[in-house]
Amino acid sequence: QDNAFGDKLPIIPRESHVEHGKVLYRLKIKARLRSLSAAAPVAGRSISITSNRTGDRVQLSPTSTDSNGAVIVTLEGRDKGARTLTVTDHDITAVPLDVTLSDAWYESTFLITAYNVCNETDFGWQMVTAPGLGDQHRNDFLNGASGVVMQGTGMALNGRYVRPTHVGTHWHLNAQGHPDHLEDPQAVTFAYSDGVLGAFGTVTENHSIAVDPTVIPPRARVNIDAVGERYADDRGSQIQGYHVDNFLGAGHAVVQTWTHGAINGTQRKVKYLGGT
Numbered sequence: 001q002d003n004a005f006g007d008k009l010p011i012i013p014r015e016s017h018v019e020h021g022k023v024l025y026r027l028k029i030k031a032r033l034r035s036l037s038a039a040a041p042v043a044g045r046s047i048s049i050t051s052n053r054t055g056d057r058v059q060l061s062p063t064s065t066d067s068n069g070a071v072i073v074t075l076e077g078r079d080k081g082a083r084t085l086t087v088t089d090h091d092i093t094a095v096p097l098d099v100t101l102s103d104a105w106y107e108s109t110f111l112i113t114a115y116n117v118c119n120e121t122d123f124g125w126q127m128v129t130a131p132g133l134g135d136q137h138r139n140d141f142l143n144g145a146s147g148v149v150m151q152g153t154g155m156a157l158n159g160r161y162v163r164p165t166h167v168g169t170h171w172h173l174n175a176q177g178h179p180d181h182l183e184d185p186q187a188v189t190f191a192y193s194d195g196v197l198g199a200f201g202t203v204t205e206n207h208s209i210a211v212d213p214t215v216i217p218p219r220a221r222v223n224i225d226a227v228g229e230r231y232a233d234d235r236g237s238q239i240q241g242y243h244v245d246n247f248l249g250a251g252h253a254v255v256q257t258w259t260h261g262a263i264n265g266t267q268r269k270v271k272y273l274g275g276t
Helices: 139-143 252-259
Strands: 025-032 049-051 057-061 070-077 081-087 097-101 104-106 110-119 161-167 171-173 179-182 188-193 208-210 221-224 228-234 243-250 270-272
Touching: 025 097, 049 057, 049 070, 070 081, 110 252, 139 179, 139 188, 228 243, 243 252
Parallel strands: 110 243, 208 228
Antiparallel strands: 025 070, 049 081, 057 070, 081 097, 104 270, 161 188, 171 179, 208 243, 221 228, 221 270
16 A cells, blocks of 8 residues: 555654664555455455464454455564565465565655864864974864863864763853863863764764664664755754654854754654665
């Protein structure tokens, strides 16, 4: 049967959750029962249908055929790949139906947002030497309230990523009670990094998203309408339910480009493409 998206792919029900790294596939199939002798629909007949995958569930709605001999068979399963549905009634002749579950639409749309890390080119304080780093870097990039310590990672002028490895001080608060810089920068140790580390792997611009892992499995691949293919490499405390957060890269410029695209804050359909 065609789904709400106009094709015959399974859907991932909005009420379902990821279990053991697997989504729940739901596929509806229309079956029709006819009498071989009378060449007419058989109404009011229950049918027994099973899957050769032990974890699958097969349900009929209604529980018996309607006046046209039709019944909707709903297949649910979490295992990706092929399976065979078989009619087990001894007096019904039916060819086994082979079904493959792979790509699927999420029944719910997703809120689309984005995040980035800081870029030293956007800062302007004096250059300083920091514990753990060989090169000098701008003080506000390392120790300011919008810098590396607050964001977790930043892109330095030398093209390398910087992250804090130890923070032994606290934030100085401005007149409004908001943090503006670290009280003792020498109490912070930094290290260079080859990339930005997400919860499930290294995150890459225009490739990685942060997800709720109860909705999209870690490291899974999805296709987001008007955005493209993305990988679930990260998670965030604010990313809950049907919400994906695109990683844009480093700096203010990437955020401006993203916001001009009129995608941020919209609801978009998402297709699940499986694990990596």
